[in-house]
Amino acid sequence: MKYKRYLITAALPYANGPVHIGHLAGCYLPADIYSRYQRAQKRDIKFICGSDEHGVPITIRAMKEGITPQDVVDKYNKVIKDSFADMGISFDIFSRTSNQVHHDTSQAFFLKLYNDGLFEERESEQYYDEEKDIFLADRYIVGTCPNCSNPNAYGDQCEKCGSTLSPEQLINPRSALSNAPLVKKLTKHWYFPLNKYEPWLKEWITEGKKDEWKPNVYGQCKSWLDSGLQPRAMTRDSLWGVPVPLPNANGKVLYVWFDAPIGYISATKELTANWSDYWCGEDTKLVHFIGKDNIVFHCIIFPAMLKAHGGFVLPDNVPANEFLNIEGEKVSTSRNWAVWIDEYLKDFPDQQDALRYVLCANAPESKDNDFTWKDFQDRVNNELAAVLGNFVNRAFVLMHKLCGGRMPQFHAVAANEADRNLALEMKAAKERVEAAIEGYKFREGLAEVIDLARKGNKYLQDNAPWSLAKTPELQAANQARIDNCIHLCLQLTANLAILINPFLPFTAKKMCYMMKVVDRMLEWENAGKSDLLKTNYPLRAPEILFRKIEDAEVAAQVEKLHNNLAMAISASLNITTTTTPETPAPAADPALAAVADQKATITYEDFAKIDLRVGTIVKAEKVAKADKLLKLELDMGTEIRTVVSGIALDFTPDEIIGKQVTVVANLAPRKMKGIESNGMILMAQNKDGRLIFASPLETADNGAEVK
RNA sequence: GGCGAGGUAGCUCAGUUGGUUAGAGCACAGGAUUCAUAACCCUGAGGUCGGGAGUUCAAAUCUCCUCCUCGCUACCA
Numbered sequence: 142m143k144y145k146r147y148l149i150t151a152a153l154p155y156a157n158g159p160v161h162i163g164h165l166a167g168c169y170l171p172a173d174i175y176s177r178y179q180r181a182q183k184r185d186i187k188f189i190c191g192s193d194e195h196g197v198p199i200t201i202r203a204m205k206e207g208i209t210p211q212d213v214v215d216k217y218n219k220v221i222k223d224s225f226a227d228m229g230i231s232f233d234i235f236s237r238t239s240n241q242v243h244h245d246t247s248q249a250f251f252l253k254l255y256n257d258g259l260f261e262e263r264e265s266e267q268y269y270d271e272e273k274d275i276f277l278a279d280r281y282i283v284g285t286c287p288n289c290s291n292p293n294a295y296g297d298q299c300e301k302c303g304s305t306l307s308p309e310q311l312i313n314p315r316s317a318l319s320n321a322p323l324v325k326k327l328t329k330h331w332y333f334p335l336n337k338y339e340p341w342l343k344e345w346i347t348e349g350k351k352d353e354w355k356p357n358v359y360g361q362c363k364s365w366l367d368s369g370l371q372p373r374a375m376t377r378d379s380l381w382g383v384p385v386p387l388p389n390a391n392g393k394v395l396y397v398w399f400d401a402p403i404g405y406i407s408a409t410k411e412l413t414a415n416w417s418d419y420w421c422g423e424d425t426k427l428v429h430f431i432g433k434d435n436i437v438f439h440c441i442i443f444p445a446m447l448k449a450h451g452g453f454v455l456p457d458n459v460p461a462n463e464f465l466n467i468e469g470e471k472v473s474t475s476r477n478w479a480v481w482i483d484e485y486l487k488d489f490p491d492q493q494d495a496l497r498y499v500l501c502a503n504a505p506e507s508k509d510n511d512f513t514w515k516d517f518q519d520r521v522n523n524e525l526a527a528v529l530g531n532f533v534n535r536a537f538v539l540m541h542k543l544c545g546g547r548m549p550q551f552h553a554v555a556a557n558e559a560d561r562n563l564a565l566e567m568k569a570a571k572e573r574v575e576a577a578i579e580g581y582k583f584r585e586g587l588a589e590v591i592d593l594a595r596k597g598n599k600y601l602q603d604n605a606p607w608s609l610a611k612t613p614e615l616q617a618a619n620q621a622r623i624d625n626c627i628h629l630c631l632q633l634t635a636n637l638a639i640l641i642n643p644f645l646p647f648t649a650k651k652m653c654y655m656m657k658v659v660d661r662m663l664e665w666e667n668a669g670k671s672d673l674l675k676t677n678y679p680l681r682a683p684e685i686l687f688r689k690i691e692d693a694e695v696a697a698q699v700e701k702l703h704n705n706l707a708m709a710i711s712a713s714l715n716i717t718t719t720t721t722p723e724t725p726a727p728a729a730d731p732a733l734a735a736v737a738d739q740k741a742t743i744t745y746e747d748f749a750k751i752d753l754r755v756g757t758i759v760k761a762e763k764v765a766k767a768d769k770l771l772k773l774e775l776d777m778g779t780e781i782r783t784v785v786s787g788i789a790l791d792f793t794p795d796e797i798i799g800k801q802v803t804v805v806a807n808l809a810p811r812k813m814k815g816i817e818s819n820g821m822i823l824m825a826q827n828k829d830g831r832l833i834f835a836s837p838l839e840t841a842d843n844g845a846e847v848k
Numbered sequence: 849g850g851c852g853a854g855g856u857a858g859c860u861c862a863g864u865u866g867g868u869u870a871g872a873g874c875a876c877a878g879g880a881u882u883c884a885u886a887a888c889c890c891u892g893a894g895g896u897c898g899g900g901a902g903u904u905c906a907a908a909u910c911u912c913c914u915c916c917u918c919g920c921u922a923c924c925a
Contacts, residue, residue, distance in 0.1 A: 286925080310925080357919090360852045364920070368851070433853090433919070463853080463918080471918090502873095507861090508854045509918055516859075516874090523874060527887055535884045542883070584861080588873075595873095598888050607883040685885060770924060787924050821925080 145424040147186035149176050150405045152431040153193035156217040157202050160224050161479040163472045166500040167462040171583050172430035173230045177643035178578045181665040187419055191236030191408045192218045195382040196397035197278050210381045224482040228493050229646050236408035243407035247400040248386040253450055260331040269326035270316040276328050276378030284311030332372040338445040339370045358461050361436045375399040402443040421452050429459045436461050460581040463505035467512050477705040494645040495521045501587050514698045518690040526687040529594040536630035537683035543610050549624035550676040563600050563629050564671045567636045571669040574640050590640045597633045635673035639663050655681045752807035753847035761794035778844020785818035788832050801836050
């Protein structure tokens with residue numbers, strides 16, 4: 142074997158909310174299957190995870206709920222940890238980045254790079270809150286979104302319209318902490334020179350991993366590498382996080398994406414004193430399981446950090462999955478469009494393996510996939526229960542009916558071709574499942590196991606022991622054939638338990654109980670064998686492995702999703718309308734922007750400042766290298782004005798020429814793509830995002846004032 | 849706009865050193881059976897492989913163009 146040890150990590154879930162089925166399908170379930178398989182192979186593995194507890198969103202959530210960041214992470218660390226444990230995700234450790242060992246480890250890592258002179262120190266101007274005496278990260282800055290006028294857009298993103306922002310773009314930027322207006326002040330940060338590692342990364346990835354990594358992962362990396370890497374700040378101004386271990390670095394913490402992957406190392410340290418065997422030995426196979434949103438950090442930044450530090454193994458593979466949609470729509474935590482694990486476990490007690498089955502069988506391994514409750518029902522009822530569950534049940538029931546409740550012996554003299562073939566199928570299935578799991582093709586591996594059960598059903602059907610036992614006389618004459626058939630079906634059941642164990646551990650355990658065997662039988666080397674169960678040994682009565690999912694349950698879950706969505710929308714409306722200036726509005730979904738937008742009362746004088754006028758579009762053309770922009774010329778009665786407007790997604794130049802529009806005529810000029818825009822056209826935006834001209838109903842004079 | 853991934857049967861997916869009538873599971877239809885969770889087993893129907901052009905004796909597979917979905921990124925306000 143090439144590797145002595147396996148170090149398997151699953152992305153550190155962010156401790157500001159519970160986990161949903163998308164997390165499970167994308168990362169934790171494949172990681173668990175892989176880990177359980179490796180353990181069954183008796184390989185030396187450590188399966189590492191923990192919650193990521195730093196970063197700005199946690200501090201913001203703490204502010205909103207009026208609690209400390211530590212309260213937030215304590216709460217969700219527990220929720221997340223419990224969900225994983227209940228679903229059978231078998232981490233060797235589920236740690237957390239707020240632990241002391243993690244602070245020590247990440248600080249030591251940073252200091253090593255610092256002492257090697259790797260960091261570039263750079264000063265830049267950042268917004269500063271003089272009231273709270275603190276520099277503000279982009280996320281802490283709120284202001285009016287220049288795009289949708291959401292008064293509570295963040296400095297990095299407007300969560301109403303989804304646009305990416307920089308703090309400089311916000312209108313009237315203010316502090317999310319104190320609501321105070323902001324000043325600019327110099328601040329110092331430490332930049333990791335990613336660009337210096339670009340040649341090495343190119344060689345390591347584009348030459349070394351081309352055929353090894355999944356196409357989506359490799360392609361994404363290559364895209365990043367081809368576009369050129371820039372130095373990246375590895376520190377932030379914040380009070381929540383791992384303090385930068387340097388003098389005169391008060392109020393500075395490690396960037397959450399610097400410290401989070403080091404969390405894998407800290408957690409391993411916490412787990413075992415021999416942690417360096419796993420992290421520093423060349424004979425360790427390091428595999429990062431992540432979702433596609435983490436590719437750049439795990440494939441580019443973290444490896445570069447490890448390389449810069451020296452002495453660490455690099456990931457052998459990063460099998461990132463894509464995203465799982467729900468009922469045709471993207472998961473949205475703010476709209477509560479998600480299937481939460483803790484709620485699933487309440488609604489479907491003792492049905493962990495049903496969910497594990499569906500999420501693996503339909504895992505987004507090569508592209509985004511859709512989870513529907515109908516599909517959940519179909520797969521559980523028609524594949525899991527009908528093929529696997531039913532086969533095991535048939536074998537046990539027949540054994541009790543035709544073989545006295547004991548494992549019958551195998552009569553070699555009565556063996557036929559079908560018997561020999563079935564034994565061969567067991568061996569072949571082992572090889573196929575093994576190859577699939579080693580190659581991170583978990584859905585294929587799972588399908589192979591079900592297929593083996595299907596072959597069992599066919600074998601049973603072809604041999605029909607119940608027909609051989611129609612009358613006592615007939616049964617006596619055919620007992621040797623009956624014994625062989627049941628014997629093999631039960632040996633096949635034992636094989637199925639071994640092969641299904643990494644995927645459906647709860648089921649494997651139930652099967653072991655029924656077969657009265659100890660867990661050791663599940664060791665992988667036993668797969669493919671036809672002598673796992675001892676002849677003449679009494680076995681237990683069968684229990685139903687998978688119950689059917691009823692239509693009513695499917696309907697209830699779909700309804701629950703839509704109810705959650707409706708509640709999220711109305712909650713968003715309530716909170717937004719009652720928001721005081723001291724508390725920023727909660728994250729709102731772009732789809733809600735149209736209904737959730739409420740602004741503070743203004744006086745007539747405020748309104749009178751706006752010069753609204755009617756104009757007619759006399760010329761329109763698309764702006765080059767911009768998706769949304771049209772360059773318009775407007776007849777304002779006394780002048781022709783140029784206005785650049787972001788409406789190209791909804792209108793072609795031809796169809797709007799001659800249209801009369803309402804224009805904000807005294808808006809400060811602004812350059813876009815090199816064209817100076819003198820004003821803004823008023824548009825209404827529907828819930829679906831479509832724009833509609835807010836124009837006079839009848840033709841007005843060009844230049845007419847609107848008031 | 850740039851880059852990346854994907855677009856194959858109603859659904860979920862296999863299928864590249866280009867090669868006979870393009871595969872599987874589910875769903876659907878018919879049959880057989882009754883040991884079993886109204887399950888299983890057999891048979892069948894169902895696809896111009898997103899669209900177009902090209903290379904070739906031969907293209908799902910290679911080249912170019914184009915459309916759609918998702919992601920990253922830019923631009924936007």
